Amino acid sequence: MAAAGGWLGRLRGAHKTALLQDGKRKVHFLFDDGKEMAEEYDMKTNQLLTRKWREKNALGACGKWQTEVGEPHPPVTGAPATELIQESSSNPVFVRKDTKSSFQWRVRNLPYPKEVYSITVEKEQRCCIVRTTNKKYYKKFSIPDLDRYQLPLDADALSFTHANNTLIITYQKPQEILAAEEELYKELKRIKAANDGDGECKTQ
Numbered sequence: 001m002a003a004a005g006g007w008l009g010r011l012r013g014a015h016k017t018a019l020l021q022d023g024k025r026k027v028h029f030l031f032d033d034g035k036e037m038a039e040e041y042d043m044k045t046n047q048l049l050t051r052k053w054r055e056k057n058a059l060g061a062c063g064k065w066q067t068e069v070g071e072p073h074p075p076v077t078g079a080p081a082t083e084l085i086q087e088s089s090s091n092p093v094f095v096r097k098d099t100k101s102s103f104q105w106r107v108r109n110l111p112y113p114k115e116v117y118s119i120t121v122e123k124e125q126r127c128c129i130v131r132t133t134n135k136k137y138y139k140k141f142s143i144p145d146l147d148r149y150q151l152p153l154d155a156d157a158l159s160f161t162h163a164n165n166t167l168i169i170t171y172q173k174p175q176e177i178l179a180a181e182e183e184l185y186k187e188l189k190r191i192k193a194a195n196d197g198d199g200e201c202k203t204q
Helices: 002-013 079-087 144-148 175-190
Strands: 015-021 024-030 036-042 048-054 066-069 093-096 102-108 117-122 127-132 138-141 158-163 166-172 193-195
Touching: 002 175, 024 175, 117 158, 127 166
Parallel strands: 015 193
Antiparallel strands: 015 024, 024 036, 036 048, 048 066, 093 102, 102 166, 117 127, 127 138, 158 166
């Protein structure tokens, strides 16, 4: 667990602020290198709902939030954005939504039957690859949590299913991650949290 301690140590050492709002615990992490991470947890289940990152650009200004877990927010720039969304509404949408015991990804707008898909673990490249036999969809994705804890990818932990035009990919979390997440959540609950209103935790 030495490597896991390294990432857990970084999380513990980060400056954290918390806000309780709409049944969610929203936690903002500021790391020594200036990177920011914002997470939202369901307060009833302790389930991670959202994780976003941002870092400063070369000029020191804050960049845009990049979503790692949860629904990415559509751009709020008025009509052109709406047109863009309409235009791409039939394209596959790749979203990560975890459960307590697994990392999970959903690829919407994939109407092909389950037998068309194959998902492989590429250990050397530290990624997973989704392919279809009809050559209609290809996606390469990594599991940043395993990288941060320096854990190997395990093909046996990976499974998938298909329903309602959605491919659901599940990767069982290794024991090291489950233990570290438990530790972290205990710590987050100890942070004195603001209730509703404006906290430092606003991520929009």
